[in-house]
Amino acid sequence: MLAKTALLIVSNPNHLGRILLNIHEKVKTTLYIQLLSGISGPFSFYPNVFTSWPKYSQIIWGIYSQAARHCQNLDVRVLLSALKYNNVSKIHTQNAIDLVIFDREYTKADIDVFLDAKIGNVAADCDVLTIKGNGSDVVAAIEPHNNKIYTHTVAGGTFDRLHIAHKLLLSEVALRSSSRVTVGVTDENMLQSKTLYELVEPLENRLNGVKDFMMDVCPELNYTIVPIRDLYGPTQHDPTMELIVVSAETIKGGHKINEIRQSKNLPILEILEVELIQEPYPESMEELKISSSTARMRLLGTLLNPPRKNTLIPNKPYVIGLTGGIASGKSSISLRLKELGAEIIDCDQVGHEMYKPGKRCYDLIVETFGKTILSENGEVNRKALGAVVFKSPEELQKLNNLVWPAIAEEVVNRIKTSSAEVLVVEAAVLLKASWEKYCHEIWTTIIPRAEAIQRLQSRNGLTQEQAQQRIASQCSNEVYTRSANVVFCSLWEREYTISQVNKAWDLLQKRLL
Structure with a gap:
């Protein structure tokens, strides 16, 4: 069983890299590191040769450098008190020590004395382990240029x-x-x-x-x-x-x-x-x-917040609400999810169906906004309608009040009749329309505002002002991320976006087991 918090007593930091290589198999959360040269005790054979605190700088740099290589999932902390102050009699940590690790063999009697005399926050069931280092692989104590205090x-x-x-x-x-x-x-x-x-x-x-x-x-x-x-x-x-x-x-x-x-x-x-x-x-696109x-890029595609139990819908199919701002990459993400096996409900397409002549929303839209929003064949011209509603929050809300209930009803019916294991409801307005209540999890995709404006101008042929109006009518990226269980970002190359989706899908499969 992994120890939650461990203390590594280091007699020779030159061997530390080999020790850290094995420690991730023993410790779950926090690893404190104490240089033995900073404390007196029954086996302080590695004397403190430094006369100035800053002379420890290079050793500490080397320790953290090796920790970055071998202990990426641990919270590693090099303790400084005993290195700085001769009057520190005990090692005190804020977290209780569950495991003490030594880098060389000591007698049980010496270890018992050390634990009792030198560690001030030892768990009652604290265990002891020895992991020996071999060879020289880590740090040379190079004196810094500035030794001032x-x-x-x-x-x-x-x-x-x-x-x-x-x-x-x-x-x-x-x-x-x-x-x-x-x-x-x-x-x-x-x-x-x-x-x-x-x-x-x-x-x-x-x-x-x-x-x-x-x-x-x-x-x-x-x-x-x-x-x-x-x-x-x-x-x-x-x-x-x-x-x-x-x-x-x-x-x-x-x-x-x-x-x-x-x-x-x-x-x-x-x-x-x-x-x-x-x-x-470093992975693709990373510094x-x-x-x-x-670190934030590595969060993309992972579960940031645990899903809440939703009693309004059955456990199967498992419903993912995919949302995000306009031009943020939802379509590419839903396409990849479809390739991975998910059923997709595109609420934009559902809305298109509701606009067609003979459908329940058509007459209401024409009655509300007039025949100027119709094309020559009598169908709703979405571009003309958009030019009207995105200029005024009041006009946009009128349209939403007409269309959203019809879309929601259709989505709920499709969820009830679906035989899919995972079903994705793709909707830019998912949060504004309160459709998250029909979902087990919310996945969202974000891009910087400037990138969204550029994409809208290029993809949709909008002016900058029109693009800004569209973006102003939707939720902010902050709202999307706060509401999400999983976040994507399509700012970089398509392959990187796909890798985020693959990661999210793989982790979802584990949650569904």
């Missing part, structure tokens, strides 16, 4: 779904500070330029994630973790700040911060750039460095 250090970022690169940045901020650390977390108004910003965690989650990590790895420091609504945050007025820690992609921001500080006669911040960690297993953008 500062009273008040600062860093900023989005910190979405705290990953290895975030942890490295935050660890460096903590290592360099003797007293205070300020971390700025970008507020929602600064997220629009981010890839798949709609999937960024809520601000409160990101603030709590940073706080939880910092209090775990080095609780002795005084932390201020605040939302920032612009590039500068508290750096534009706090004279006590001395060092800002940045990555290669944010170093320009550090220089801009110094420009504003200089204009306000505040002390210039020293800038420390942390080396980026490369993504060990080569570890990033939140890649």
